[in-house]
Amino acid sequence: MRRSITGLSNPTVKYLRSLRDKKHRRREGRFLAEGLRLLTDARESGKLPETLVMAASRDPHPLLSALEEQVEAAGGEILEVTEEVLSKITGKDNPQAVAGVFAEFDSSLASLDRNAAPIWLVAQALRDPGNLGTMLRTGDAVGAGGLILLDNCADPFSVEAVRASMGAIFTQRVAQAEWEEFVPWLRDGAGQLVAASLRDAQPYREASYQAPCFILVGNESRGLPEDYEAECDLRVTMPMRGRADSLNAAVAGAVLAYEVLAQLAP
Amino acid sequence: MRRSITGLSNPTVKYLRSLRDKKHRRREGRFLAEGLRLLTDARESGKLPETLVMAASRDPHPLLSALEEQVEAAGGEILEVTEEVLSKITGKDNPQAVAGVFAEFDSSLASLDRNAAPIWLVAQALRDPGNLGTMLRTGDAVGAGGLILLDNCADPFSVEAVRASMGAIFTQRVAQAEWEEFVPWLRDGAGQLVAASLRDAQPYREASYQAPCFILVGNESRGLPEDYEAECDLRVTMPMRGRADSLNAAVAGAVLAYEVLAQLAP
Numbered sequence: 001m002r003r004s005i006t007g008l009s010n011p012t013v014k015y016l017r018s019l020r021d022k023k024h025r026r027r028e029g030r031f032l033a034e035g036l037r038l039l040t041d042a043r044e045s046g047k048l049p050e051t052l053v054m055a056a057s058r059d060p061h062p063l064l065s066a067l068e069e070q071v072e073a074a075g076g077e078i079l080e081v082t083e084e085v086l087s088k089i090t091g092k093d094n095p096q097a098v099a100g101v102f103a104e105f106d107s108s109l110a111s112l113d114r115n116a117a118p119i120w121l122v123a124q125a126l127r128d129p130g131n132l133g134t135m136l137r138t139g140d141a142v143g144a145g146g147l148i149l150l151d152n153c154a155d156p157f158s159v160e161a162v163r164a165s166m167g168a169i170f171t172q173r174v175a176q177a178e179w180e181e182f183v184p185w186l187r188d189g190a191g192q193l194v195a196a197s198l199r200d201a202q203p204y205r206e207a208s209y210q211a212p213c214f215i216l217v218g219n220e221s222r223g224l225p226e227d228y229e230a231e232c233d234l235r236v237t238m239p240m241r242g243r244a245d246s247l248n249a250a251v252a253g254a255v256l257a258y259e260v261l262a263q264l265a266p
Numbered sequence: 267m268r269r270s271i272t273g274l275s276n277p278t279v280k281y282l283r284s285l286r287d288k289k290h291r292r293r294e295g296r297f298l299a300e301g302l303r304l305l306t307d308a309r310e311s312g313k314l315p316e317t318l319v320m321a322a323s324r325d326p327h328p329l330l331s332a333l334e335e336q337v338e339a340a341g342g343e344i345l346e347v348t349e350e351v352l353s354k355i356t357g358k359d360n361p362q363a364v365a366g367v368f369a370e371f372d373s374s375l376a377s378l379d380r381n382a383a384p385i386w387l388v389a390q391a392l393r394d395p396g397n398l399g400t401m402l403r404t405g406d407a408v409g410a411g412g413l414i415l416l417d418n419c420a421d422p423f424s425v426e427a428v429r430a431s432m433g434a435i436f437t438q439r440v441a442q443a444e445w446e447e448f449v450p451w452l453r454d455g456a457g458q459l460v461a462a463s464l465r466d467a468q469p470y471r472e473a474s475y476q477a478p479c480f481i482l483v484g485n486e487s488r489g490l491p492e493d494y495e496a497e498c499d500l501r502v503t504m505p506m507r508g509r510a511d512s513l514n515a516a517v518a519g520a521v522l523a524y525e526v527l528a529q530l531a532p
Binding site for chain 2 (some may be wrong): 017041044045091134137138139140141142143164166167168171172204205216238239240241242243244246247248251258261262265
């Protein structure tokens with residue numbers, strides 16, 4: 001189905017705009033991804049938007065035409081809008097020429113197959129959507145299975161997290177759970193839980209990792225609670241040669257993930 | 267000197283507020299750092315603010331008293347302001363109770379002693395202040411000498427970069443230069459220039475690094491220009507097991523820096 005919308009007060013515009021807000025995303029089970037590159041990543045990962053929103057003034061592009069065709073063939077909706085409407089939806093002065101509405105993915109722990117990959121990233125109370133998206137991107141790069149979000153993390157389906165993931169939101173599995181659900185799930189199968197830590201830890205390059213390896217990073221300012229660290233099978237530490245005693249959470253996860261990758265899947 | 271300011275239209279308030287803007291920072295040669303933690307990091311690194319701005323309603327804190335004393339002893343200015351004024355200065359609804367105005371540091375290449383550290387981070391046209399601050403933080407952790415910013419990078423003295431550096435803006439050297447100045451400077455002494463690259467590159471864990479090692483990362487969306495890569499002594503590649511062909515710039519720099527650290531200063 002194809003429609004044109006020019007009015008800013010159109011209910012569809014209001015609906016699309018509301019998806020920038022977490023509460024509305026949750027209620028609708030839908031999220032927004034912006035830009036041709038991201039939508040092409042999604043398509044190549046087998047994920048098509050239910051609704052494709054395009055600026056009427058867009059320049060032609062073969063990747064955009066391919067996307068349009070597939071969305072129509074799959075019974076999706078194509079909306080042509082003015083640049084003003086697109087600005088309103090995306091909240092940007094110079095919006096990308098295209099955006100898509102996707103159904104949120106199943107993010108239950110039960111839906112994960114832990115043996116599908118040697119590495120899984122796990123974040124606890126990670127608050128920054130940029131860090132979250134960056135962890136997804138790193139997970140894609142190291143061939144991780146996905147990102148498990150514990151406790152009160154930022155929303156992986158926010159525009160900022162989706163953007164920072166550089167398409168990895170469509171290739172990595174995402175699960176959301178409380179710590180109290182995660183531990184029994186983890187212990188119900190194979191899995192080594194590893195934390196970057198300052199307490200009772202061994203050098204990260206001398207530790208021995210086992211697949212499936214779950215790399216746990218904590219909140220940006222508080223780090224991991226002590227009892228979470230105590231539950232870990234392995235606590236490792238990275239050199240800290242300066243004044244600070246910690247790395248950015250996404251950086252710590254990445255340095256550790258690349259070490260695990262070198263050991264488990266060189 | 268100690269003063270109280272309550273009026274939002276006070277010229278000093280306008281001046282302080284203007285330091286959130288790059289143009290004014292450049293003209294004044296001054297920048298803002300917010301929060302007791304950051305200011306304490308600065309003090310412990312031997313850097314005192316010229317002006318200390320405190321909420322009159324602040325809670326007493328021994329670290330704050332220590333800071334206050336030292337700033338006064340050094341002839342600095344103490345401003346007591348209302349919370350409303352502090353909000354205006356910092357642009358935040360719930361500002362930290364304290365902020366400081368610092369003189370910008372000398373950021374000329376000529377001021378760097380390349381032999382002071384085995385590792386230097388170099389960023390080209392890095393646009394995101396969060397990535398820039400994160401690179402400073404990583405530099406501190408790996409014992410790098412500092413961060414060299416090439417071409418049109420984000421401002422290292424912006425509030426966002428200073429915040430993301432978690433105090434490393436006060437411990438790491440920062441230099442700013444154009445590529446055309448950097449290459450002759452680099453070649454005028456010892457130094458291995460290393461880039462993360464996809465072209466003609468060897469695996470990053472099999473490469474041989476030499477101090478002082480300059481780790482070069484490129485712009486977030488375009489990466490490094492081809493001729494910049496060609497100038498490098500070593501091009502290394504990290505495993506990319508997923509769909510994407512690159513990592514977040516700050517992450518790539520960190521993974522590489524930790525490998526170099528393991529080789530050069532284990």
